[in-house]
Amino acid sequence: MNKSIKDNIRVAIQGFSGSFHEKAAQHYFNETLSFVYCNTFSEVVKASEDSELSDGGLMAIENSIAGTILPNYQLLRNSALSIVGEVYLQIGQQLMALPGQTISDIKEIHSHHMAIKQCEEFLKKHPNIKLVETEDTALSAKKIKNEHLKGVAAIAGEQAAKIYDLEIIAPNIETVKNNFTRFLVINPEQRDNHEANKASLLFSLVHEPKSLSDVLITIGEYDFNISKIQSFPIIEQEWSYYFVVDIEFDEIKELYNLIEELKHKTSSLRLLGSYKKGITI
Amino acid sequence: MNKSIKDNIRVAIQGFSGSFHEKAAQHYFNETLSFVYCNTFSEVVKASEDSELSDGGLMAIENSIAGTILPNYQLLRNSALSIVGEVYLQIGQQLMALPGQTISDIKEIHSHHMAIKQCEEFLKKHPNIKLVETEDTALSAKKIKNEHLKGVAAIAGEQAAKIYDLEIIAPNIETVKNNFTRFLVINPEQRDNHEANKASLLFSLVHEPKSLSDVLITIGEYDFNISKIQSFPIIEQEWSYYFVVDIEFDEIKELYNLIEELKHKTSSLRLLGSYKKGITI
Numbered sequence: 001m002n003k004s005i006k007d008n009i010r011v012a013i014q015g016f017s018g019s020f021h022e023k024a025a026q027h028y029f030n031e032t033l034s035f036v037y038c039n040t041f042s043e044v045v046k047a048s049e050d051s052e053l054s055d056g057g058l059m060a061i062e063n064s065i066a067g068t069i070l071p072n073y074q075l076l077r078n079s080a081l082s083i084v085g086e087v088y089l090q091i092g093q094q095l096m097a098l099p100g101q102t103i104s105d106i107k108e109i110h111s112h113h114m115a116i117k118q119c120e121e122f123l124k125k126h127p128n129i130k131l132v133e134t135e136d137t138a139l140s141a142k143k144i145k146n147e148h149l150k151g152v153a154a155i156a157g158e159q160a161a162k163i164y165d166l167e168i169i170a171p172n173i174e175t176v177k178n179n180f181t182r183f184l185v186i187n188p189e190q191r192d193n194h195e196a197n198k199a200s201l202l203f204s205l206v207h208e209p210k211s212l213s214d215v216l217i218t219i220g221e222y223d224f225n226i227s228k229i230q231s232f233p234i235i236e237q238e239w240s241y242y243f244v245v246d247i248e249f250d251e252i253k254e255l256y257n258l259i260e261e262l263k264h265k266t267s268s269l270r271l272l273g274s275y276k277k278g279i280t281i
Numbered sequence: 282m283n284k285s286i287k288d289n290i291r292v293a294i295q296g297f298s299g300s301f302h303e304k305a306a307q308h309y310f311n312e313t314l315s316f317v318y319c320n321t322f323s324e325v326v327k328a329s330e331d332s333e334l335s336d337g338g339l340m341a342i343e344n345s346i347a348g349t350i351l352p353n354y355q356l357l358r359n360s361a362l363s364i365v366g367e368v369y370l371q372i373g374q375q376l377m378a379l380p381g382q383t384i385s386d387i388k389e390i391h392s393h394h395m396a397i398k399q400c401e402e403f404l405k406k407h408p409n410i411k412l413v414e415t416e417d418t419a420l421s422a423k424k425i426k427n428e429h430l431k432g433v434a435a436i437a438g439e440q441a442a443k444i445y446d447l448e449i450i451a452p453n454i455e456t457v458k459n460n461f462t463r464f465l466v467i468n469p470e471q472r473d474n475h476e477a478n479k480a481s482l483l484f485s486l487v488h489e490p491k492s493l494s495d496v497l498i499t500i501g502e503y504d505f506n507i508s509k510i511q512s513f514p515i516i517e518q519e520w521s522y523y524f525v526v527d528i529e530f531d532e533i534k535e536l537y538n539l540i541e542e543l544k545h546k547t548s549s550l551r552l553l554g555s556y557k558k559g560i561t562i
Binding site for chain 2: 064065066067068069070071113133210212213214215216217219220221222223224225226228229230231232
């Protein structure tokens, strides 16, 4: 990340103040940040590429329940950005309202439809509360604060409760507790990182049956720890697909050896980035 | 599928009459069907398991743009259902309204938020039309027909236009034309299918680094055509994850040999089903 001594790092994220993206970025950089709030992941990628606007970005790539956000790999593939870091965030959904209220005072709950869906079991116990779908979890919290809405609660992360002075009236109401999201830190420049012990590779295969078997054996023989492997078939072109592999290594030289070998067995190959393996927060 | 000579096959699907699931099922079975319409994929699985309710079901599992619907693998894993077939459907979004109207008459467009999102570029050219998010694409078409709504159009599949006597006033308005969805045909009984040339395996790995390398080499050495490979990390349990592989084979004996070999290298292993490779419609 480029920064002068006095300026904050400017990080492009999807969403608003108080969002899970903001929380993940704050933990990753562990310093005061300026945020470039974007409406879509496509805008995050554009803002991350533009050094006038930002010093890079942070973008969700997969969730332990919903799976890979495939379009975000497409966005990375079509950009010149590199993955320079990652962070895993446990997603907890909190029910929050203006202080002094209890669940029996609540007539409406506002949140993004994904958050509402994640809290279905809790919400079933309160069938008389009206559910209102909104654009963003944190934005729902902000609205309650700004418009001083009594009888209305929002489902959002705890960071939103702090920012908007709301009280958590029912904590961790998500149905499935094991809910983690992985975020990638993206930057126009891939710097040499001596701490790098993980890499993401994206490649496509030649139009031949069994070409994947050959590649699997090649990767397997390198004895890396493989933390992710996923094919994205291009369905109308038989035997043509993209392939993402995340590997963990001790020596970066071994990674480069694998890349050299795979070049002859793939129709395109790109190192999306090498970076330090992320922690879970 | 169980059926008496006079009864239609009863197929559980998500969505309403005129939906993409219904179209996929009609092409797969190629005969007159009765549908069990379900609100959620979870209900589809339950209805498919219940022989009083249905003779099985059909469920989307992945889309070429959005990727794998990971929760649907979880639903299959927690059920006793087998995959007995598959079909690929090209998704085209049509703008439809009561006959005799043109795009300049339209004040509102109703559809599911995913369909609206898929048509963003087209909709940008008509910034004065109000976009109304609804539960379902086909349901939006039905409402226009039933309430005889002039000035309102729906985004849905062409099958909805036919069923609800609407006119397509702008065809194929989806931004990305290469949009395919893969559907699985699911049934409580895995029958011997002499036409089977494809199988889906689901397994988890022992908690050891490099266990995936070992499995990749084993699968690779069998020389199968592999049409899908995907790992789902259980993020808080390092080195513990699920793994889905779709393979195509000439001899089912080879599949059983692979399964025997993998049993010793995985902590759990399940043949989700063997079936005839699907066609694209």
